[in-house]
Amino acid sequence: MKNLSRLLFAMLLIFGMSNTFAQDENNPWAFSIGANAVDFYPTGEKAPLSDYFDEYFNATDHWNVLPSLSSLTVARYLNSGFTLGATASLNQIDKFGDDGSKYDEVTYFGIDGIVKYGFGSLINSTWFDPYLGVGGGYTWIDEIGAGTLNGTVGINFWFNDNVGLTVQSAYKHAFEDYLDTHFQHTAGVTFKFGGKDTDGDGIYDKDDACPEEFGLAEFNGCPDTDGDGIQDSKDSCPLEFGPAEFNGCPDTDGDGVPDKDDECPTVAGLKELNGCPDTDGDGIADHKDECPTVPGPAENNGCPWPDRDGDGVPDKDDLCPDKVGTVANQGCPEVTEAVQKALNAYAKTILFDTGKSSIKAQSEKVLSDIIAILKEYPNAKFTVEGHTDSVGSEKLNQRLSEARALSVKDYLTSNGIDEFRLSSKGFGEAKPIDTNKTREGRANNRRVEINLVK
Structure with a gap:
């Protein structure tokens, strides 16, 4: 015993x-x-x-x-x-x-x-x-x-x-x-x-993939600090609970962009804008958009360009920013048929010295009216055309019509009309608008026309 x-x-x-x-x-x-x-x-x-x-x-x-x-x-x-x-x-x-x-x-x-x-x-x-x-x-x-x-x-x-x-x-x-x-x-x-279990997680060091960190058996002894079912070594956000689809990172606002990549983690936004919203849909995130509720280009920080005359053409692109125009005409008003007729009505009354290209002084008033009309359409281009009757030689009439058209053009450019907007041409007796057999008809044929270049 x-x-x-x-x-x-x-x-x-x-x-x-x-x-x-x-x-x-x-x-x-x-x-x-x-x-x-x-x-x-x-x-x-x-x-x-x-x-x-x-x-x-x-x-x-x-x-x-x-x-x-x-x-x-x-x-x-x-x-x-x-x-x-x-x-x-x-x-x-x-x-x-x-x-x-x-x-x-x-x-x-x-x-x-x-x-x-x-x-x-x-x-x-x-x-x-x-x-x-x-x-x-x-x-x-x-x-x-x-x-x-x-x-x-x-x-x-x-x-x-x-x-x-x-x-x-x-x-x-x-x-x-x-x-x-x-x-x-x-x-x-x-x-x-038996065996050594340095981290005390119940898994011996020889079998523990993370022997110095307390871990879980399902991860061979490696930890899952945030408890999201993804071991820390494979978790992009090991301290924050998150789904597997985002490698363990959270998505607080639920917009499909994990918080670590989301510039606006508390507000739902768009993936293409790194998780930030774009209220006005202009492609600029609200926090970078100086006008977040009104669409505008990035060049102007998300705000629409100024348009003083309200014609739909921004001032930066509007050749006539203070006049209502059309988009097709770069923001300037377009020359209508009525305006064209008015120009030619005035132009027909320009008087020249007989047989010469010099303009008579009494034509200054009508030329002033023509200049006023041309300034209303600052981007429109015109051709000053000279015409004569059939009296005299054809060669002389051609030269006279060219000289008179040029004389009117020079007058207009010297009084405020940009030279690049005007050209001149003489047609002599080639384009009559009336008969040259009567005095009245020949008077109608002796004329200056100012026509829009289209």
Whole structure:
């Protein structure tokens, strides 16, 4: 009963060690449970024992086996293939040598430590892992105990990453006469567990994609700080809750532009304007539009161009900004047929000295009226045309008509009409508007016309 209590105490001690060190080291732990057999026979002692390894596998005659759970081992991996372990074992001894038993159903109890080296990585095997070990311990036979120096050989057969079968044989050399040197064979199931969890998220560092950040199992230990279901490393806005369609970034105003790209994140707007509204639809975002409710060009900061005369042609494009005109005529009024007739009515009354191109003084009034009309249409171009009757030679009449047309043109340009707007041409007697057979008819044919260039 006392040795059973020792076994239970050793189990608690070993588990206590595992819990203590597992908090500090980044090494996996393992524990094994199984049965052990103690063999005093093939240890090189004198009769009734035998030479080393003689009848080593004679379990029937020489092995002392307790048919129950009788061995518990806890081990911690160190590094580079080395493992530190501790074993508590319990047995009952009733076999010793060839001529009977030195021990008559005495209780055997041992606590042993071991440092072992595994060869699995050297032979590149994940399931077959042989090992060698050295260590020492203390063994009691009933109430008498003695220290031992141990040498061990064993094999782990791993079924998966966490569970395996372990078999080993240990040579235990005793240092006191009342305890004989012996072999102890052990077989059991081994379970791997433990490891370092730096961030405390329940995922060991070796399996944790983010070992220094508290994370979630579904993201292999990586965090999702804002809880939007997207791990921080893939979340464009890891501190703000947002949908997957925007890579985890929010869209506060619901306009389809995530806040990080939205120049107006609290007001619904247009994608093409980086999430800002355009109330007047002129293509300029309201916050950049000096006239957000009235459409206008970007060149004028979103405001319509001034149009003083209200003819629909902006002042900047209006050749007649103070006169109502037409778009087709660049904002200037168009010369109507009535105006054309009025011009020619005035022009016909221009008087010249007989046979000359000089204008008579009494024509100044009518020329002044013509100038006033021309100024009403500042972008219109006109041709001053000279005509004669058929009296005299045709050549003389042609020259006279050209001279009179030019004379009228010069008068007009010298009195405020832009020269680029006027041209002159003489037709002589070629375009009569009346008969040259009567005095009245010839008077009508001697004329000046001012016609719009279309």
